[in-house]
Amino acid sequence: MMLKIEDLHASIEDNEILRGVNLELNAGEVHAIMGPNGSGKSTLANVLIGREGYDVSGSVRFQGQDLLALSPEDRAAAGVFLAFQHPVEIPGVGNLYFMRTALNSLRRQRGQDELDPVEFLVLAQERMKLVEMDQSFMSRSVNEGFSGGEKKRNEILQMAILEPKLAILDETDSGLDIDALRVVANGVNALRSEGRGMLVITHHQRLLDYIVPDRVHVMAAGQIVRSGDKDLALELEKHGYTTLGERHSSGRRAPVGATR
Amino acid sequence: MTTATAAGGVFSSFQPQRDGRDPDWLAEARLAALDWVAGHGFPTRKDEDWKYTGLDPILAVPFEAATVESGRRVSADLIKAAAVDLGGARLVFVNGHFASELSRLTGLPAGARVTNLASVLAAKPECLEPFFSHVPGEHHAFAAFNDALTEDGAFVHLTPGTSVNEPIQLVFFSDTGGVPLMSSPRSVILAEPGSRATIVETYAGIDGDLYCTNAVTEVVVAEGAQIEHYKVQDEPVSAFHLALLDVRQGRNSGFSSRSVMLGSSIARHEVRVLLEDVGAEASLDGVYLPQGDQLHDNTIFVDHAAASCTSHQLYKGVLDGRGHGVFNGHIMVRPGADGTDANQKNKNLILSDRAEADTRPRLEIYTDDVKCTHGAAVGQLDQDALLYLRARGIPLEAARGLLVDAFVHEMLDRIELEPLRARLEALVAGRFGKRERPIEP
Numbered sequence: 001m002m003l004k005i006e007d008l009h010a011s012i013e014d015n016e017i018l019r020g021v022n023l024e025l026n027a028g029e030v031h032a033i034m035g036p037n038g039s040g041k042s043t044l045a046n047v048l049i050g051r052e053g054y055d056v057s058g059s060v061r062f063q064g065q066d067l068l069a070l071s072p073e074d075r076a077a078a079g080v081f082l083a084f085q086h087p088v089e090i091p092g093v094g095n096l097y098f099m100r101t102a103l104n105s106l107r108r109q110r111g112q113d114e115l116d117p118v119e120f121l122v123l124a125q126e127r128m129k130l131v132e133m134d135q136s137f138m139s140r141s142v143n144e145g146f147s148g149g150e151k152k153r154n155e156i157l158q159m160a161i162l163e164p165k166l167a168i169l170d171e172t173d174s175g176l177d178i179d180a181l182r183v184v185a186n187g188v189n190a191l192r193s194e195g196r197g198m199l200v201i202t203h204h205q206r207l208l209d210y211i212v213p214d215r216v217h218v219m220a221a222g223q224i225v226r227s228g229d230k231d232l233a234l235e236l237e238k239h240g241y242t243t244l245g246e247r248h249s250s251g252r253r254a255p256v257g258a259t260r
Numbered sequence: 261m262t263t264a265t266a267a268g269g270v271f272s273s274f275q276p277q278r279d280g281r282d283p284d285w286l287a288e289a290r291l292a293a294l295d296w297v298a299g300h301g302f303p304t305r306k307d308e309d310w311k312y313t314g315l316d317p318i319l320a321v322p323f324e325a326a327t328v329e330s331g332r333r334v335s336a337d338l339i340k341a342a343a344v345d346l347g348g349a350r351l352v353f354v355n356g357h358f359a360s361e362l363s364r365l366t367g368l369p370a371g372a373r374v375t376n377l378a379s380v381l382a383a384k385p386e387c388l389e390p391f392f393s394h395v396p397g398e399h400h401a402f403a404a405f406n407d408a409l410t411e412d413g414a415f416v417h418l419t420p421g422t423s424v425n426e427p428i429q430l431v432f433f434s435d436t437g438g439v440p441l442m443s444s445p446r447s448v449i450l451a452e453p454g455s456r457a458t459i460v461e462t463y464a465g466i467d468g469d470l471y472c473t474n475a476v477t478e479v480v481v482a483e484g485a486q487i488e489h490y491k492v493q494d495e496p497v498s499a500f501h502l503a504l505l506d507v508r509q510g511r512n513s514g515f516s517s518r519s520v521m522l523g524s525s526i527a528r529h530e531v532r533v534l535l536e537d538v539g540a541e542a543s544l545d546g547v548y549l550p551q552g553d554q555l556h557d558n559t560i561f562v563d564h565a566a567a568s569c570t571s572h573q574l575y576k577g578v579l580d581g582r583g584h585g586v587f588n589g590h591i592m593v594r595p596g597a598d599g600t601d602a603n604q605k606n607k608n609l610i611l612s613d614r615a616e617a618d619t620r621p622r623l624e625i626y627t628d629d630v631k632c633t634h635g636a637a638v639g640q641l642d643q644d645a646l647l648y649l650r651a652r653g654i655p656l657e658a659a660r661g662l663l664v665d666a667f668v669h670e671m672l673d674r675i676e677l678e679p680l681r682a683r684l685e686a687l688v689a690g691r692f693g694k695r696e697r698p699i700e701p
Contacts (some may be wrong), residue, residue, distance in 0.1 A: 076653035088567045088648040092666025101662065102652035109653065141666075158652065
């Protein structure tokens with residue numbers, strides 16, 4: 001078992017967002033988490049990578065380790081990666097330099113030799129092909145002035161370079177046109193492997209046409225209310241989340257391609 | 261405006277030690293300056309321009325005025341370590357006095373005269389008269405004090421149309437030998453019409469030495485001339501640093517000032533720019549990085565006295581520990597200075613609960629046809645950016661260092677002298693933790 005989440009609760013200022021999440025994921029599996037806005041999907045991702053500000057209870061074990069006890073950087077060193085829903089712009093920090101710093105930090109923490117600038121450049125250039133990014137993105141500041149699609153591709157590039165064991169993709173499809181979606185999905189698919197687990201959080205079934213999951217979980221009001229195989233996603237697409245008979249904290253549905 | 265302080269008593273015992281070496285006008289100017297200080301005393305925090313910067317720790321020290329006899333033999337290696345050699349003319353001063361054996365005055369074009377002030381005072385003092393004929397105390401007591409006590413400094417004279425391609429480097433190094441010294445270097449940069457040069461001033465000394473640098477640099481940028489001025493203040497924290505950069509600009513001239521403040525326990529860098537003819541442009545930048553108990557004061561006065569002049573100010577502070585940063589920027593737009601384009605911006609990044617940032621951008625406008633903006637910001641590190649970096653495996657301290665570097669780099673990137681920029685990047689990085697080697701393809 002790579003990831004085992006048991007009775008996970010998270011709240012901000014007495015507002016309980018996760019209300020007992022249970023989930024198990026094995027290495028090599030891709031699980032999708034679907035659900036309406038406000039169901040707690042992104043909170044789950046944030047709690048898993050250690051964003052501060054939540055009161056958290058319950059248990060998350062990652063390869064037998066107590067994940068909740070680790071700092072964000074130690075979680076990254078353990079092999080957890082989040083492709084952020086809203087990647088942060090960091091003016092003044094070069095993209096290539098940032099990624100080399102990140103990879104070398106991970107390598108140091110794992111007792112591996114660091115890559116020198118030239119070795120890293122060779123690696124980065126090879127991985128950039130996966131997401132069809134050109135060199136010009138590497139000399140710019142991290143995400144600064146990137147379009148929505150470029151930011152998402154940059155996230156997948158980081159995943160390709162850092163090679164995590166568990167990759168969490170938080171609404172990586174949001175804001176993408178169909179071409180960008182295809183590029184991102186191809187990148188993700190190329191990174192699927194026996195040793196790697198993936199948790200794909202999405203609002204729309206569309207992404208799952210490209211990244212076919214082993215399991216689909218439906219989240220509503222802070223809990224996983226249904227789980228099934230990939231056909232569950234198609235069912236949701238047909239009937240919507242309301243057929244689940246759950247009350248949602250938000251009934252809004254953003255139009256396809258326009259959510260952020 | 262100024263009020264006397266009791267602690268000024270030690271300072272009031274200073275006398276010029278010139279033994280008749282000065283021409284009469286200079287001897288009189290020095291005495292008038294001392295009289296002014298005796299009558300007015302040193303500024304206190306009740307004075308607008310010294311509101312955030314208390315001088316008592318400086319006034320409490322029984323400093324001795326540095327004289328030629330205070331000059332000490334400093335090794336070339338020490339100077340090299342203190343200020344990276346930029347390849348052009350290089351004047352080195354030890355305790356405010358010219359050290360010819362450490363200096364290099366070669367490779368200059370025929371129209372450039374670069375020497376030390378003492379040699380001009382000895383040979384041709386009359387050409388310095390305009391620079392000492394200020395109304396005594398026009399600026400403040402320390403500037404007057406420099407008038408009274410200065411014996412040496414740099415003298416740069418560019419005749420019309422002269423271009424100096426290599427930067428002219430002025431290194432002010434202090435090595436007190438255990439005596440608390442007050443050094444008063446005075447530099448004069450005279451750029452005649454259409455001339456062009458880059459001046460780099462570096463101030464440094466020996467860790468643990470107690471001294472006070474009280475420097476004045478006067479710059480005249482005549483019609484169409486261009487002067488780029490850099491200043492690196494890297495004195496040890498055992499020292500004090502007070503400096504005035506006084507600039508007068510003629511028609512269509514350009515002046516830029518880039519200041520990097522790293523050292524001293526109390527440091528003040530004051531820049532005064534008088535835009536006295538049409539079309540002059542001034543660009544003033546500064547970075548200050550107080551930590552521990554350091555105080556870094558940036559006081560700027562830009563005087564738009566003529567039409568169609570432009571001035572830009574961007575100052576950035578990073579404040580750590582109990583560090584205290586001051587930005588006190590004042591733009592004056594005089595009647596008739598139509599078409600003025602002036603702006604000033606100050607941004608502060610606070611890294612510690614105990615650090616303090618004071619920021620006071622001020623506009624004073626007496627004409628209608630102007631474009632003036634100002635703004636100030638004080639903030640902390642972007643928590644989302646910090647999480648983003650940590651989530652990629654970059655440890656907290658390194659992530660903070662990266663974000664601080666990014667904040668400062670906007671300023672360092674403006675430094676066009678590559679070896680100087682590399683040196684400053686290393687000095688800044690050294691304050692905020694280990695970084696990857698910044699080599700990019």
